[in-house]
Amino acid sequence: MSAINNLIVKVGRSVGGVVGTLYQAGRDSVDTVIRNVIPFMAFISFIIGLILTTGVGDWIAKGLKGSASTLPGLLLISVVCAIPLISPLLGPGAVIAQIVGTLLGVEIGKGNIPAQYSLPALFAINPQVGCDFIPVGLALGEAEPETVEVGVPAVLFSRLVTGPLSVVIAYFASFGLYTSK
């Protein structure tokens, strides 16, 4: 009798554990969505609304069209974003990358920028990723202060090389992407 009892308790506990975990996971994800995702969506929606209804869109389109629909133009964007003094300023929250990405998305949707450029563009707007966060990120990895001292410039200089390089790789990887329909 006690064996059956134990079994029931065991099954009940593990089922309860799994259900509890799933429920907690749901709570976490809704929390993330409300706190991080929806506010940004609201902000982005406002910007898109502004672009689509006012003349700002055409103005941006002219500026972006030249640079975002050729490989040299994308390389130029990536080099500018990777300059060691600029990259930490562009980094925080990836806000700049998200806004520029959205602007490019609007232009791609309108057909002003060819669709296959979406892949290299994703890398061109983002060589500064995490450049604002290097000391904190290294501290999370329990790095010594000396490592941080060396690590910050090392990452920043590395980006100057790997930023444009990533655009070139993405450019060649984009062959055959959305070209025929």
Add this chain to the structure above:
Amino acid sequence: MNLHSLMFLSADVTVDKQDGFLGVLATAAEDFIAVFNKGGEVLLSLMGGILPTLIVLLTAVNALVRLIGPEKIENLGKAAARPGLQWYPVRYIVLPFVAVFVLTNPMAYTMGRFLPERFKPAFYDSAVSFVHPILGIFPHANPGELFVYVGIATGIQQLGYGLGDLAVRYMLVGLVVIFIRGIVTEAITARMMKKGA
């Protein structure tokens, strides 16, 4: 009622566009509210399109990570710390991928603690560069910065193309790029440490 009279009737109802001061005000007000109407439309389409999938996916992956337990990947971190050429891909492809997938941004960088000091900047560089390429397929890793990918992906969607191709290529190219970044940054770090010592 024939067509002619219908047209006549509708012409009767149409109000002439007001000019003068009040007319300008009215047009300005309409233009003003049009911006937010459009914005609201966009917001609704975003929330209707992405959010439901995102919430369900987030829940599933969060649950999976909780059931497995983040501490399980510590052995991988220890393996990645080994010197030698064959551990490069582990250190700058497998470990960043697993760390970003399981621990997500920003806790992924804590995996650096298993590596010797000279690899830490390179690992950080590699891991942080992967928090966006992973978004196309696994948005749970960095939901706060979703629009780096979604911004551009929305444009592709408007053209009527599928997103799978872009998402897969973004992640694969991302893996290649973080590998190169890890190697380059490790080399630069090594040179700078030598100079400093």
